[in-house]
Amino acid sequence: MKSFLLSRQAIHRISLLSSKTPTFCRNFSAITSTISHSDRHLRSYDEQTPFQNVEIPRPISSFNRYFHFTRESRLSESSAAIDDSNDQEEDDEDGTTNEFLSRFVWIMRGKVSEAYPDCDKKMIDGMLLLIVEKVVEEIERGGFNKVGSAPPSPSSEFSDDLWATIWEVSNTVLKDMEKERKKEKMKQYVQSPEVMEMCRFAGEIGIRGDLLRELRFKWAREKMDDAEFYESLEQQRDLDNSIRESETVDGEVEEEGFVPSDEVESRSISLPKRKGKLKYKIYGLELSDPKWVEMADKIHEAEEEADWREPKPVTGKCKLVMEKLESLQEGDDPSGLLAEWAELLEPNRVDWIALINQLREGNTHAYLKVAEGVLDEKSFNASISDYSKLIHIHAKENHIEDVERILKKMSQNGIFPDILTATALVHMYSKSGNFERATEAFENLKSYGLRPDEKIYEAMILGYVNAGKPKLGERLMKEMQAKELKASEEVYMALLRAYAQMGDANGAAGISSSMQYASDGPLSFEAYSLFVEAYGKAGQVDKAKSNFDEMRKLGHKPDDKCIANLVRAYKGENSLDKALRLLLQLEKDGIEIGVITYTVLVDWMANLGLIEEAEQLLVKISQLGEAPPFELQVSLCCMYSGVRNEKKTLQALGVLEAKRDQMGPNEFDKVISALKRGGFEKDARRMYKYMEARKFLPSQRLQMDMVAPPRAFGSGSGRVRRFNS
Secondary structure, three states, X not given: OOOOOOOHHHHHHHHHHHHOOOOOOOOHHHHXXXXXXXXXOOOOOOOOOOOOOOOOOOOOOOOOOOOOOOOOOOOHHHHOOOOOOOHHHHHHHHHHHHHHHHHHHHHHHHHHHHHOOOOOHHXXXXXXXXXXXXXXXXXXXXXXXXXXXXXXXOOOOOOHHHHHHHHHHHHHXXXXXXHHHHHHHHHHHHOOHHHHHHHHXXXXXXXXXXXXXXXXXXXXXXXXXXXXXXXXXXXXXHHHHHHHHHHHXXXXXXXXOOOOOOOOXXXXXXXXXXXXXXXXXXXXXXXXXXXXXHHHHHHHHHHHHOOOOOOOOOOHXXXXXXXXXXXXXXXXXXXXXXXXXXXXXXXXHHHHHHHHHHHHHHOHHHHHHHHHHHHHOOOOOOOHHHHHHHHHHHHHOOOHHHHHHHHHHHHHOOOOOOHHHHHHHHHHHHHHOOHHHHHHHHHHHHHOOOOOOHHHHHHHHHHHHHOOOHHHHHHHHHHHXXXXXXXXXXXXXXXXXXXXXXXXXXXXXXXXXXXXXXXXXXXXXXXXXXXXXXXXXXXXXXXXXXXXXXXXHOOOOOOHHHHHHHHHHHHHOOOHHHHHHHHHHHHHOOOOOOHHHHHHHHHHHHHHOOHHHHHHHHHHHHHHOOOOOHHHHHHHHHHHHHOOOHHHHHXXXXXXXXXXXXXXXXXXXXXXXXXXXXXXXXXXXXXXXXXXXXXXXXXXXXXXHHHOOOOOOOOOOOOOOOOOO
């Protein structure tokens, strides 16, 4: 790095300046005389500024950094052309330049003093004079309006490092002046009437302290930004007008045969002219389509047809009838009162709407009945929105009969359901499990040319899942994805849960692929647990175990149900050693086994004839202090009937009979078969009657067992009593 040096010519000029009072361009003498205490300013600057080629005292510290500046350097006030005829503008320009030079000298004095602490004040002033003269020359020729780093030094008296420092200090001063200008301008908007009015309102609603102050400055800043934006537009318009006028004058000169020697480049930055038709979209709708013009015309026509009259005053007998309508009970018929009210008032649509609104606030049951009753009134002139409102209310409460009755009225009056009505119907039928009507409403929705959204698709998918048809739901989900509609996690989990309960491994694998494609992160614990259940019921133990291990690698702790599903999968292939190895490993990892897993092990031990081991597991279940699940009673009944223990068999059977509503076809089949094999013929037939009453279809094997004659075990009651305990 070069040191802070000056040329011999510069030293000669400084010596001359030290012997006489320096004359300073643009009031520089006044500026330097007003600056005192030069040791106070900007001691945070670490960089030092080098001169060149002068033998003056060497600075104390060497300079290890260059001064770089990458921002745009602007001094619009001093570089703009000044109109000599306008004295006011010239005074403003001089004032801005003087302020700039004052700030510049203040900073540069500190830098030069720090670089040359042994120099006296006259020498420092001489250096500053040379620097400021060169800065003034650059201001007058617009040299500080360049972008990027500092250009090379324009004079041999200044090194590149010194000029870079001058460049940086100049831009720092410009930045500070711009901040001061904005601060002064901000004061005007802080005190503007609009901002004060908003602050007054904010104070009335309870906003105080720092929050109010912050809001006040925010509103003032927004107003200032708006004003500056419109000012820039005005300046751009004036610039375009001046350019257009100059182009017009140049065109006239060229027509007369005069060609200017210097071509003036166009500086217009106005927006290009739009070509073609305007196209814009909002939420995926192509609003530039001509159909939206027709829609706007229809809206205007509807506004013209709207009745803007005030409702008639309700007095006398008419008011008494209205009070009776408001006091109607849930089972009362309002048709007679409606006819009397209409005869007294001779209402228009406005009067009917006023009556309905008043009933809606006071009596909901009466509101629904009256709103449905007035649909047939000619003076009411019912529209599609009147039907849709009622259907939406009844559908939300799952009142299917009321909805279908209103739909019948709609069809009789020649009104077709709109998208709101169709959406409400899809949600209602899907929620109630009537997937046939839900499918019909869904197809009607598409036949009307309406596009179903994500909510309608999800309602249909959940309806198919509730009806036990997840395949149809998955087909709808693929159709949804083809239309670039994203299904929610609830839909994926509902389909996966249905496939897991059915033991459909292929369906679960398809949902797994869709979930991994749709989501960026790993799957949830519930998803892995359902995969384990699905593969376990399908007999694919290896895939169930791999999903179980992957779930644990991701940091998920398996719960009792997940462990039980994997143990049940091992039970299906009778791999007791693998199940015991799994349970031992989980115990080492600090994962406790719960009631559900013990129940699976009890059933497994019972099937193997290991009664003592099963009873030991029953003791552990009782020690956990939790209520045993219903499946445990099924296992106990089958186990004790297999060893012909009448007392415990009847005890477990009594629990099953009390909770037979919870039994499914598989539980009935298992219990009845076990009772038949154990010789409990009467009990087996009684449970078979319960199964027929539930309209469950027995398996073919059970049907053959029930047709076969009862087995004789030496007891008139058909029970064996050898193993009572």
